[in-house]
Amino acid sequence: MLHQTDVVIIGAGPVGLFAVFECGMAKLNCHVIDAFEKIGGQCSALYPEKPIYDIAAHPAITAQDLIEQLEKQAEPFNPTYHLNQQVVNLTQLNDHGTDWLVTTSTGTQIKAKSIIIAAGVGAFGPNRPPLENIADFEGTSIHYAVRQKDTYRNKHVVIAGGGDSAVDWALLLKDIASSVSVVHRRAKFRAAPDSESKLNAAVNNGEIQLVVPYQLSGLQGIDGKLQTVEVTVLDGQKKLLQADYLLPFFGLSMNLGPITEWGLGLEKSYIAIDQATSSTNRKGIYAIGDIATYSHKLKLILTGFAEAAQAAHAIRQHLFPDEIVHFEYSTTKGVPGAVC
Numbered sequence: 001m002l003h004q005t006d007v008v009i010i011g012a013g014p015v016g017l018f019a020v021f022e023c024g025m026a027k028l029n030c031h032v033i034d035a036f037e038k039i040g041g042q043c044s045a046l047y048p049e050k051p052i053y054d055i056a057a058h059p060a061i062t063a064q065d066l067i068e069q070l071e072k073q074a075e076p077f078n079p080t081y082h083l084n085q086q087v088v089n090l091t092q093l094n095d096h097g098t099d100w101l102v103t104t105s106t107g108t109q110i111k112a113k114s115i116i117i118a119a120g121v122g123a124f125g126p127n128r129p130p131l132e133n134i135a136d137f138e139g140t141s142i143h144y145a146v147r148q149k150d151t152y153r154n155k156h157v158v159i160a161g162g163g164d165s166a167v168d169w170a171l172l173l174k175d176i177a178s179s180v181s182v183v184h185r186r187a188k189f190r191a192a193p194d195s196e197s198k199l200n201a202a203v204n205n206g207e208i209q210l211v212v213p214y215q216l217s218g219l220q221g222i223d224g225k226l227q228t229v230e231v232t233v234l235d236g237q238k239k240l241l242q243a244d245y246l247l248p249f250f251g252l253s254m255n256l257g258p259i260t261e262w263g264l265g266l267e268k269s270y271i272a273i274d275q276a277t278s279s280t281n282r283k284g285i286y287a288i289g290d291i292a293t294y295s296h297k298l299k300l301i302l303t304g305f306a307e308a309a310q311a312a313h314a315i316r317q318h319l320f321p322d323e324i325v326h327f328e329y330s331t332t333k334g335v336p337g338a339v340c
Contacts, residue, residue, distance in 0.1 A: 001108070001109070002109045002110075002111065003031060003080070003108070003109070003110040003111070004110070004111045004112075005029045005030060005031045005080070005110060005111075005112050005113075006023070006028040006029045006030065006112065006113050006114065006315075006319070007019075007023050007028050007029070007030045007031075007112060007113065007114050007115070007116055007315060008030070008031050008032075008033065008100070008102050008110050008112040008114075008115050008116070009023075009030055009031070009032045009033070009079075009116045009118055010033050010034075010087055010115065010116070010117045010118060010119050010259075011032075011033075011034060011041065011117065011118035011119040011120055011289070011291075012032050012033075012034035012036070012039040012040065012041060012081065012083070012118075013034075013039075013040065013041025013042060013043060013118060013120050013289065014040075014041065014043055014066060014067060014070055014301050014304070014305075015118045015120075015288050015289035015290075015301065015304030015305065015307070015308055016032060016034070016041070016116070016118035016288075016289070016308075017032075017039065017067070017070040017071060017073075017074050018070055018073070018074075018304070018305050018308045019116050019118055019288060019308035019311065019312065020032060020074035020077060020079045021070075021073050021074045021077065021308075022308045022309045022311070022312035022313075023077070023116075023312045023315070024074065024076065024077025024079075024335075024336075025312065025330065025333060025335075026312045026313060026315070026316040027316070028114075028312065028315060028316065028319075029077070029078075029079075030077065030079045030080075031079065031080045031081075031082060031110050031112070032079050032080070032081050032082065033082045033083075033085060033086075033087055033102070033104060033108075033110075034081070034082075034083050034084075034085075035084070035085065035086045036083060036084065037083055037084040038083060039067065039071060039081060039083070040063075040064070040067040041120050042063075042120060043063035043064065043066060043067050044063070044064055044067055045145065046144075046145040047063050047145060047146055047147075047165075048062065048063050048064035048067075048147055049062055049063070049064065049146065049147065049148060049149050050062065050063050050146065050168065050169070050172070051063075051172075052066060052301070054300065054301075054302060055301065055302065056302065066301075076335050076336040076337045076338070077336065082104060082106075082108050082110075084106075085104040085105045085106040085108060086104060086105045086257060086258070087102055087103070087104055087105075087258060087259075088103055088104060088105050088258050089101075089102075089103040089258070090102055090103075090115065090258075090262055091103075092282075092284075093111075096283065096284075097114070097282065097283025097284025097285070097318070098113050098114070098283075098284055098318070098319060099111070099113065100112045100113070100114070100115055100284060102115070113284070113315075113319055114284045114285070114286065114315045114318065114319065115284060115285045115286065116278075116286045116287070116288060116308075116311050116315075117259065117264075117271065117280075117285065117286070117287040117288070117291060117292075118287075118288050118289045118291070118304070118308070119256070119259065119289075119291050120289055120290045120291060126144035126145075126248070126250070126251075126252060127250040127251050127252065128144075128248070128250075129160065129216050129248050129250060131216060131217075131218065131219055132218070133219055134219065136219075136221075136224060137219055137221060137224055137225075137226050137246070139224075140224040140225065140226075141221060141224060141225055141226035141243075141244065141245055141246060142219075142226070142245070142246045142247075142248065143245060143246075143247055144247075144248060144249075146169055146173075146247065149172065149173065149176055150176070151245075152173055152176055152177045152244075152245055153176050153177070154176075154177070154178050155177050155178055155244040155245055156177065156178050156179045156181075156241075156242045156243050156244045156245075157173055157177040157179065157180050157181070157243070157244065157245050157246075157247060158180075158181045158182075158183060158229045158241050158243040158245070158246045158247070159173075159180065159181070159182050159183070159246075159247045159249065160182075160183040160184070160216050160246065160247070160248045160249065160250070161183075161184065161248060161249035161250055161251075162184040162185070162186070162188075162189045162190050162191070163189070163190045163191060163249060163251065164190070164191045164192060164195065165249040166182060166184070166189075166191070166247075166249040167182075167189055167191035167192075167195045167196060167199050168191070168195060169247060169249070170182050170199060170202070170208055171195065171198055171199060171202060171208075174202055174207045174208050175207075179209065179242070180207075180208045180209070181208070181209040181210075181211050181241050181243075182199070182208060182209070182210055182211060183211045183212075183214050183215070183216060183229075183231050183241075184210075184211070184212050184213070184214075185212070185213050185214070185215050186212060186213050187210075187212045187213065209241075211231055211239070211241065213233060213234075214231035214232060214233055214239065215231060215232060215233075216229065216230075216231055216246075216248070217230045217231055217232040217238065218230030219246070220240075225244075226243050226244060226245065226246060227242075227243070228240045228241060228242060228243055229241045229243045229246055256269055256291075259271075259291075262282070262285075263281075263282060264280050264281060264282060264285065264287070265280070265281045267293055270291060270292065270293035271287040271291055271292055271293065272292075272293055272294065273286070273287050273288075273292045273293070273294055273307075274294075275294045275295075276310065277310055277311070277313075277314035278292065278307045278308075278310045278311035278314060279311075279314055283318070284318065286311040286314065286315065288304055288307035288308050288310075288311050289304035289307065289308075290304070292304075292307060
């Protein structure tokens with residue numbers, strides 16, 4: 001079946017969902033494609049219960065709640081979602097960048113006037129620590145994402161890593177787990193300064209055990225149930241940590257898939273865009289969110305939201321160059337079905 005729409009959005013994470021709203025406000029219809037079986041991207045797949053603190057007007061909101069609110073916000077514009085499928089082919093049908101044919105891995109075909117790539121880091125998976133018997137415990141005692149905090153209630157948890165995920169989850173789980181140990185190869189962390197300060201305070205209060213400068217070196221357990229995690233320093237000194245669960249947070253392996261073949265002038269697996277319009281080097285293709293890059297880019301969800309708005313307005317101008325547009329605020333324009 002051949003679908004037709006104004007805009008195809010590749011990626012149904014928070015930035016892609018907000019792009020539906022912004023395109024709707026610009027009177028552009030959207031179809032959304034995502035490789036996952038549900039919308040939400042990393043927010044839903046990796047940390048649905050993790051609170052996010054830098055979303056405007058929300059002092060704190062969990063990642064999944066954010067996705068649900070964004071879905072509700074986009075709903076008045078009737079987006080069509082094509083989930084559990086990946087874009088495998090993108091064909092330009094005219095020289096103006098206003099006619100594209102998108103084909104997915106399930107054979108779905110969509111004719112669109114413009115494309116927005118909101119693919120985050122593309123298809124992603126965890127960077128696995130090189131431990132000999134790690135597969136024996138994955139899915140039972142080793143988790144690369146926290147989906148339900150209550151899983152770790154009254155359990156001994158070892159967290160490995162030195163970034164925001166490791167620090168944030170240590171702080172969130174310290175009041176739930178029996179013990180939380182954080183393993184890192186050095187004393188300095190790559191987390192937000194405020195989070196690192198809170199981590200150090202929790203260590204000083206005896207709420208978190210800091211295991212530095214150590215690295216993971218072995219796992220011990222029976223029938224997929226972890227009992228201890230072995231850590232070591234460079235001189236070979238070893239230590240055993242009691243553990244019911246190990247949470248290794250060493251980042252994600254990034255795979256852009258067919259996007260690399262679309263001639264978008266990639267810079268180290270990111271798409272360079274014009275910051276003012278979110279446009280790429282190909283007419284009619286725009287990129288927003290973590291996959292997009294420019295000088296001094298801040299990789300924040302709120303940055304992606306702004307890029308979504310810029311892309312929607314740029315697409316409207318690209319498709320209707322002779323249209324005289326008078327910018328209106330949402331309070332003036334309203335939203336379909338909204339009741340004040």
